Amino acid sequence: MDKQKVLALTGNQAVAHAMKQINPDVVAAYPITPQTTIMEEFSNYVANGLVDTELVRVESEHSAMSAVIGSAAAGARSMTATSAQGLALMWEELYIASGLRLPIVLVNVNRALSAPINIHCDHSDAMGARDSGWIMIFNENAQEAYDATIMAFKIAENERVFLPVMINFDGFTISHSIDAVSILDDDVVKNFVGDYKAPYNMLETPTTVGAFDSLGGFYYEFKKVQEDALRNSLPVIQEVYDRFAEISGRHYRHLETEFIEDAEIVFVIMGSLTGSVREIVHEARRKGIKAGLLKVRTYRPFPEKEVVEILKNSKAIVVFDRANSPGASYAPLCSDITNALYKERFIKPVVNVIYGLGGRDLELEEIEEALKIGIDASNGKEYPEKIWISIKGKEVD
Amino acid sequence: MKKIDITRIQEFSPEEHPIGGHIQDAGNSELYKTGSWKTFMPEIDFSKCIQCLYCFIYCPDSSILVEEGKVVGVDYDHCKGCGICAAECPKDAIEMKEAIEEE
Numbered sequence: 069m070d071k072q073k074v075l076a077l078t079g080n081q082a083v084a085h086a087m088k089q090i091n092p093d094v095v096a097a098y099p100i101t102p103q104t105t106i107m108e109e110f111s112n113y114v115a116n117g118l119v120d121t122e123l124v125r126v127e128s129e130h131s132a133m134s135a136v137i138g139s140a141a142a143g144a145r146s147m148t149a150t151s152a153q154g155l156a157l158m159w160e161e162l163y164i165a166s167g168l169r170l171p172i173v174l175v176n177v178n179r180a181l182s183a184p185i186n187i188h189c190d191h192s193d194a195m196g197a198r199d200s201g202w203i204m205i206f207n208e209n210a211q212e213a214y215d216a217t218i219m220a221f222k223i224a225e226n227e228r229v230f231l232p233v234m235i236n237f238d239g240f241t242i243s244h245s246i247d248a249v250s251i252l253d254d255d256v257v258k259n260f261v262g263d264y265k266a267p268y269n270m271l272e273t274p275t276t277v278g279a280f281d282s283l284g285g286f287y288y289e290f291k292k293v294q295e296d297a298l299r300n301s302l303p304v305i306q307e308v309y310d311r312f313a314e315i316s317g318r319h320y321r322h323l324e325t326e327f328i329e330d331a332e333i334v335f336v337i338m339g340s341l342t343g344s345v346r347e348i349v350h351e352a353r354r355k356g357i358k359a360g361l362l363k364v365r366t367y368r369p370f371p372e373k374e375v376v377e378i379l380k381n382s383k384a385i386v387v388f389d390r391a392n393s394p395g396a397s398y399a400p401l402c403s404d405i406t407n408a409l410y411k412e413r414f415i416k417p418v419v420n421v422i423y424g425l426g427g428r429d430l431e432l433e434e435i436e437e438a439l440k441i442g443i444d445a446s447n448g449k450e451y452p453e454k455i456w457i458s459i460k461g462k463e464v465d
Numbered sequence: 466m467k468k469i470d471i472t473r474i475q476e477f478s479p480e481e482h483p484i485g486g487h488i489q490d491a492g493n494s495e496l497y498k499t500g501s502w503k504t505f506m507p508e509i510d511f512s513k514c515i516q517c518l519y520c521f522i523y524c525p526d527s528s529i530l531v532e533e534g535k536v537v538g539v540d541y542d543h544c545k546g547c548g549i550c551a552a553e554c555p556k557d558a559i560e561m562k563e564a565i566e567e568e
Contacts, residue, residue, distance in 0.1 A: 141487075167485070167486075168485040168486065168487070169484045169485030170485065230484050230485065267484065267487075268487045268489065273489055273491070274491035274492075275487055275488065275489055275491075276487070276488035276491075277485075277486075277487055277488075278486065279486055279488055285474065285475040286474060286475065286477060286482065289477060289478065289479040289482060290479075290482060290486060292479045293479045293480070293482060296479070
């Protein structure tokens with residue numbers, strides 16, 4: 069393993085640096101906060117001739133995703149980046165990218181969806197795209213975002229996968245905060261990512277892409293193939309995580325856990341606020357409370373079997389969701405957790421904590437409050453199934 | 466990327482479809498029969514036809530069959546029964562008749 073440089077970078081700068089090292093054939097993007105500084109930095113690399121990328125400055129995110137679908141279909145390694153309303157504007161193309169099985173990489177800097185207008189972080193943008201058939205990876209910090217960006221094409225372009233990958237990390241908290249990031253050598257990244265030879269190439273062979281299924285003759289079969297491909301990508305993603313560990317010394321897994329062996333109350337979370345929850349779990353352990361942590365990294369495909377294996381011996385589960393699913397039983401992450409447990413016939417108390425919408429801070433005191441609720445639930449006492457932990461004006465006991 | 470027998474596409478199992486539906490066999494739309502869409506089918510009365518080839522020129526689906534410069538019939542596997550040929554024929558030599566489902 070080569071020695072790595074440690075640089076002080078914001079999450080967006082770290083990702084732009086990864087993009088420079090990947091040197092994709094085509095990048096098309098439109099500015100939107102908090103993603104903008106990725107493309108600002110990357111367009112500098114283009115202007116200074118540090119990359120060979122064809123940078124397409126489009127007039128909207130709808131066009132950005134359309135452009136990379138076109139270039140990916142023609143056999144070019146293609147990337148884009150966006151946030152919130154931008155991802156929402158890409159919505160119809162997201163399904164086309166995954167349906168056509170194009171290995172596009174999209175960096176999504178998580179931000180709340182309007183209204184009311186809000187530029188700060190939550191996961192509602194990504195959750196709106198949850199069922200679009202993309203591989204979705206959530207990152208806790210700038211280092212993870214940098215590493216995930218480098219790994220993304222190795223996953224997307226694998227011949228057992230051929231699916232687009234969405235790299236998620238939290239707006240502002242990660243995108244605009246400076247962190248120490250270990251940077252791999254340019255050649256190490258270049259060798260790891262390798263050359264891309266598309267299985268189809270419009271320039272060499274006339275190809276029909278997205279042919280019309282006139283009378284519903286095969287759409288149904290296509291969707292089954294797509295579902296299988298997404299599920300089968302789970303072991304491939306772990307293989308890429310494993311191979312990345314060889315060059316970086318940083319070994320990722322679909323799920324990361326702490327104190328899980330004997331944990332009675334398990335906190336489940338993904339994204340940047342994992343750090344605060346980890347702090348409370350450590351504090352609980354110091355007090356002799358059997359708390360544990362499960363961080364979800366690979367969100368789609370959802371590693372349901374591993375989740376059940378980790379959670380099956382717990383007495384109560386507290387799931388932190390940074391998005392809501394209005395009118396549904398639980399918010400998205402909690403739904404996935406409860407579905408996975410139910411499928412394996414494990415029924416236990418689950419508390420769904422809604423936090424951080426529109427960039428609302430999750431205070432340590434609030435996580436302690438969630439821990440108390442989790443302890444009550446584990447002791448057979450009454451507990452709320454869904455709680456908006458940071459709501460203002462609530463009565464204090 | 467595998468080549469596919471497009472004539473069987475309606476019967477394919479999930480695994481038989483090429484990844485993402487990328488079709489590598491250029492010019493295979495001729496093998497994909499679309500004639501079953503039509504409600505009306507053109508019938509040419511050759512006793513009135515003056516071989517002006519208007520129907521051949523106007524047909525949007527290249528379904529007027531021409532051999533050695535002369536109209537010889539209609540490709541009913543691809544004709545969708547739009548009726549443009551009948552409307553453009555200067556001698557009213559083409560009649561749109563109700564298409565009968567072939568068993």
